[in-house]
Amino acid sequence: MRTKNLLKLAFTMLAMIVMTGAMAQITYHNDDYELYDANKTAPTKVDYVTVGATMGYYADPDPVYHSDWNQTDGWGLTTGFVWNWSVPTAPGAAATVVSPVASFPANYVQITFPEAGDYIVNVAEESPAAFGGCEGSTTIMNVTAIVAPTATITSTDITTGLCGNQAAENIVVSITENIDLSLAGYAFKITELIEQIDDNGDLIGGPYTATDHYDFALDSKLQDSSTGFSGAASPYTFTGTSSALNVVGGNRTRYTYTLASTAGVTGTGIVSAISHKSDYLAGQVNGHTFGAKTSLVFVVNPQPVTGPIYHIPNNYVF
Numbered sequence: 001m002r003t004k005n006l007l008k009l010a011f012t013m014l015a016m017i018v019m020t021g022a023m024a025q026i027t028y029h030n031d032d033y034e035l036y037d038a039n040k041t042a043p044t045k046v047d048y049v050t051v052g053a054t055m056g057y058y059a060d061p062d063p064v065y066h067s068d069w070n071q072t073d074g075w076g077l078t079t080g081f082v083w084n085w086s087v088p089t090a091p092g093a094a095a096t097v098v099s100p101v102a103s104f105p106a107n108y109v110q111i112t113f114p115e116a117g118d119y120i121v122n123v124a125e126e127s128p129a130a131f132g133g134c135e136g137s138t139t140i141m142n143v144t145a146i147v148a149p150t151a152t153i154t155s156t157d158i159t160t161g162l163c164g165n166q167a168a169e170n171i172v173v174s175i176t177e178n179i180d181l182s183l184a185g186y187a188f189k190i191t192e193l194i195e196q197i198d199d200n201g202d203l204i205g206g207p208y209t210a211t212d213h214y215d216f217a218l219d220s221k222l223q224d225s226s227t228g229f230s231g232a233a234s235p236y237t238f239t240g241t242s243s244a245l246n247v248v249g250g251n252r253t254r255y256t257y258t259l260a261s262t263a264g265v266t267g268t269g270i271v272s273a274i275s276h277k278s279d280y281l282a283g284q285v286n287g288h289t290f291g292a293k294t295s296l297v298f299v300v301n302p303q304p305v306t307g308p309i310y311h312i313p314n315n316y317v318f
Contacts, residue, residue, distance in 0.1 A: 032280070033058070040139040047143045048179060050288075053278035054096075054112040059083055059123045059139060061107050065131060077105050080128030084135065085109040091117025091145075110281065113145040116178075149177035149272040151188060151259060152291025159299040166245035166300055171257050173238040174291070177272050184236055185221035185273035189260040190214040192243060196251040197299075204251050213257060214240055218264050218285060221273060247302045257296040261287045 036057075037043035049055050061069050061077055068076030083106055087095040092115045099109035113119060121141040127134055155172045175186055192213035196204040216222040222229055222238055230237045247253050261268050269287030279285050 036141055040137070043140055043142055045142065047141060048183065048274050049113055049143060049145050050148050050272075050275040050278040051116050051145045052112070052114060052148075053145070053275075054110055054281055055143075055278065056101075056108065056110050056281055057121070057141070058105070058108040059125065062125055062136065065127065075105065077107065080130065081106060082126050082128075083107045083109070083123055084126055085111070085121070085123045087111065087119050087121050089118070089120035091115050091119070095119055095121075111143075113143060116145050116147050119143040119145065146178045146274065148275055148288035149175060149186065149270050150288060150291045151175045151186070151270045153257075153259065153293045153296050155296050157297040159297055162245065162298065162300045164300070164303050165247055166298075168241040168244050169298055171240045171242055171296055173240075173259070174235045175238065175270070176235045176291075177274070178234055179272070179274055181224055181232060181236075183273060184234075185223040186236075186238075187216050187218045187221045187262045187265070187271040187276070188269075189216070189262050190240065191258045191260050193254075193256040193258070194243075194248065195254045195256070196249050197254050198252065201254075204249075210256075210258065213243070215262055217262050218271065218276065221271075223273075242296075242298060245298050245300045247300050250302055252302065253300050255298040255300075259290045259294045 036047060037045040047055075061081065063069065065078050065081065066076070068074070068078075083099060085097050085099045087097060095114065096112040097109060098111070100106050101108055101110050107125070109123070111121065119142075121143055122138050123141075124138045125136045127136075151173050153172065154174050155170060158169065171190060173190070175184075177184065190213045191210040193208055193210040195206065195208045198204055216226075226238075228239045230239065242255060242257060245253075245255055259270075262271070264285055265271055265287040266284040267287040269289045271285055271287060275288060276285055
């Protein structure tokens with residue numbers, strides 16, 4: 001699956017959006033965008049976004065009327081043309097359509113998708129009176145908004161019954177997002193904290209610092225080809241392993257594995273390929289809340305050291 005570092009692109013977009021004229025046009029007419037579907041009236045492809053996302057789109061202008069629509073001429077549009085964007089089909093609450101958008105050409109739109117479900121987006125180019133004042137054909141796009149991803153640990157804590165050094169245990173994470181396997185990709189970390197504790201569970205020594213045990217970064221997400229990833233459809237599963245669960249310092253030792261955000265994420269939570277894409281205009285990559293269980297705990301215990309026996313001495317006098 002192809003993944004991109006959209007975080008860098010998003011910040012580039014944010015920095016450039018304030019510019020006007022040709023520079024603004026080049027900002028959105030760039031390699032981040034690609035043709036949605038060559039079939040303009042009965043497309044079969046779907047544009048997936050995360051619920052609540054605002055996405056930017058543009059429609060290619062009619063080449064007969066817009067001869068300057070090319071990089072050499074600065075992506076110029078002929079004055080007076082408008083693009084009529086609408087979302088006639090929505091699952092519930094209507095989509096929010098903003099066009100024109102300040103600092104962007106007239107054929108650009110920003111649309112916010114408030115609920116999960118299927119939307120149909122329409123656009124028609126309309127000429128000014130000087131060119132007949134007529135509305136052209138309608139181009140259609142299918143958009144599906146999906147609920148933000150979530151992840152939860154499904155492995156069970158083991159805090160009793162482990163005596164002496166133990167082999168590594170599995171760390172199983174269930175990831176839910178209603179997306180095809182070919183588009184599934186996830187960024188998050190699993191941290192490891194190793195602590196020595198007494199018989200009451202209180203810390204001995206320290207301080208102790210969590211370290212990264214697994215780190216699926218924004219530009220190298222967990223996906224179908226990754227070791228430990230499984231599932232043909234949501235919920236997907238990641239199965240990793242803990243460290244060898246060894247007794248440290250002769251004391252009871254607690255190993256804690258915790259879901260965490262990877263670097264570059266705002267807030268705490270998981271990022272998917274689709275939610276990452278959906279943050280393109282946001283200027284930041286947002287984490288989406290983990291599920292009910294975010295930590296996994298193992299406690300290993302040293303074997304008891306049996307002490308000497310005490311008795312009533314043989315020469316005891318009453």
